[in-house]
Amino acid sequence: MTINIVSVLLALAGIFFYIAGTVGILRLPDIFTRLHALTKADNLGLGLILLALLPHAPDAFYAVKLFLLWVLVLIGGATGAHLIAKRALRGDGEDIH
Secondary structure (H helix, E strand, O other), X not given: OHHHHHHHHHHHHHHHHHHHHHHHHXXXXXXXXXXXXXXXXXXXXXXXXXXXXXXXXXXXXXXXXXXXXHHHHHHXXXXXXXXXXXXXXXXXXXXXX
């Protein structure tokens, strides 16, 4: 029973951070602060949601797959944010706002 309550609280906290990241994208003034809000909030939100799922994993292999998913999303998000910021600094092409 308490595991379910903790899982729900962790999932709700993860959803809160996803919403905060979305608000950051919509409200912040420039591309760099938007990227910061998006990558930090989404990575933390996904981490909390995966922590909420871990107690319900049927075996250790499933838990490892959840952790690997989080690591791959962290790497992909950081790489994508770096490429977007690098292009914005160079000023190539059209304005990214």
